[in-house]
Amino acid sequence: MILVTGASGYVGHNLVRRLVTAGHPVRALVHNPDKAQARLGALGGPIEIVQGDVTRPETLAPAMQGVSAVVHLVAVAIEHGSATYERINFQGTVNVVDAAQAAGVRRLINMSQNGADSALPYRFLASKGRAQDAVAASGLDWTALRPSVIWGPQDEFANVLARLIRLTPLVFPVVGDGQARFQPVYVGDVVEVIARSLDDERTIGQELGLGGPDVLTYEQIVRRVLAALGARRALVHVPVPLLRPVVKLMALALPNPPVTASLLDLLKVDNAVPHNALTEHFQMTPRPFVPENLGYMRRFSRTGSIKRFLGQRTADEPDIELLPS
Numbered sequence: 001m002i003l004v005t006g007a008s009g010y011v012g013h014n015l016v017r018r019l020v021t022a023g024h025p026v027r028a029l030v031h032n033p034d035k036a037q038a039r040l041g042a043l044g045g046p047i048e049i050v051q052g053d054v055t056r057p058e059t060l061a062p063a064m065q066g067v068s069a070v071v072h073l074v075a076v077a078i079e080h081g082s083a084t085y086e087r088i089n090f091q092g093t094v095n096v097v098d099a100a101q102a103a104g105v106r107r108l109i110n111m112s113q114n115g116a117d118s119a120l121p122y123r124f125l126a127s128k129g130r131a132q133d134a135v136a137a138s139g140l141d142w143t144a145l146r147p148s149v150i151w152g153p154q155d156e157f158a159n160v161l162a163r164l165i166r167l168t169p170l171v172f173p174v175v176g177d178g179q180a181r182f183q184p185v186y187v188g189d190v191v192e193v194i195a196r197s198l199d200d201e202r203t204i205g206q207e208l209g210l211g212g213p214d215v216l217t218y219e220q221i222v223r224r225v226l227a228a229l230g231a232r233r234a235l236v237h238v239p240v241p242l243l244r245p246v247v248k249l250m251a252l253a254l255p256n257p258p259v260t261a262s263l264l265d266l267l268k269v270d271n272a273v274p275h276n277a278l279t280e281h282f283q284m285t286p287r288p289f290v291p292e293n294l295g296y297m298r299r300f301s302r303t304g305s306i307k308r309f310l311g312q313r314t315a316d317e318p319d320i321e322l323l324p325s
């Protein structure tokens with residue numbers, strides 16, 4: 001039995017589907033049962049959905065019973081109320097490690113992040129770095145995965161750009177000089193790596209960078225999204241300090257803001273992967289972030305995009321993602 005935390009999240013529900021389709025029994029630890037029902041309910045196969053909260057260790061102990069490996073995916077990229085980087089990303093990971101140790105579960109795949117480092121001034125990357133430090137010190141048979149930004153039909157990065165483009169006529173603002181580098185990696189490739197790592201002892205004790213085939217600047221990403229949408233916009237570079245008040249206002253006014261101040265800072269941090277385990281270790285051919293693979297963005301409507309940022313359900317975003325095979 002494989003325990004997946006964050007199982008109804010973006011990566012999580014794709015991973016659960018990949019594992020159960022291959023016949024692996026999965027216990028899916030979920031936070032919000034309604035979201036889990038929408039995303040995992042229709043999946044057939046050997047899946048057990050349990051509710052849990054990484055900040056409440058008493059919910060983790062029963063979830064670990066009879067488990068041979070844990071894939072830990074829970075994290076927050078945007079803080080809400082008490083769901084802070086410290087409580088969820090760091091302490092939540094410590095709680096998962098403690099629960100695994102107490103239950104005698106040895107194998108742990110920890111989803112870290114390219115660039116995560118406890119010494120950095122960026123709070124999100126520091127929290128993910130401290131979490132991985134705790135995993136590395138645990139004595140468990142761990143593997144850490146460090147993807148660059150993950151793209152796919154329900155991502156929160158390229159799709160946010162697509163939705164913002166839908167809402168802006170003629171001109172689109174590019175953050176800063178637009179030269180920050182990313183290496184977008186497809187969600188289907190990421191879940192494939194997780195599935196293969198579970199059975200690959202050579203990955204134990206390793207931190208594995210994961211990226212797509214191309215290193216792209218932020219501006220190149222925007223241009224590819226424009227091409228996918230068949231849209232034309234004049235790109236205007238806006239210095240980060242000028243965007244900060246707008247972003248703060250959005251964070252206050254919108255239940256599901258497209259970007260926050262701490263994520264804005266990350267657009268300045270290089271996010272290219274130094275060693276790409278996806279190609280070097282797993283010998284996979286990663287799916288490129290090119291307009292031909294982004295056709296799903298065309299279904300995003302103006303109304304749907306407004307609803308999305310207001311935190312409402314949208315008709316243009318199906319609950320169950322259809323990954324191309």
Ligand SMILES: NC(=O)c1ccc[n+]([C@@H]2O[C@H](COP(=O)([O-])OP(=O)(O)OC[C@H]3O[C@@H](n4cnc5c(N)ncnc54)[C@H](OP(=O)(O)O)[C@@H]3O)[C@@H](O)[C@H]2O)c1
Pocket residue numbers: 005006007008009010011012030031032033035052053054055072073074075076077083088092111112113114146147148149150151156157
């Ligand atoms: N997406 C990317 O571009 C990217 C890139 C690199 C690394 N990563 C890492 O990949 C992992 C998965 O990311 P994702 O994009 O799939 O994120 P996601 O969609 O936000 O999924 C995170 C999941 O964590 C759950 N969660 C939040 N608080 C929880 C709590 N207190 N207890 C239990 N579960 C809780 C959420 O459940 P509810 O929604 O029900 O609250 C959600 O299902 C994260 O560790 C992230 O840092 C992501």
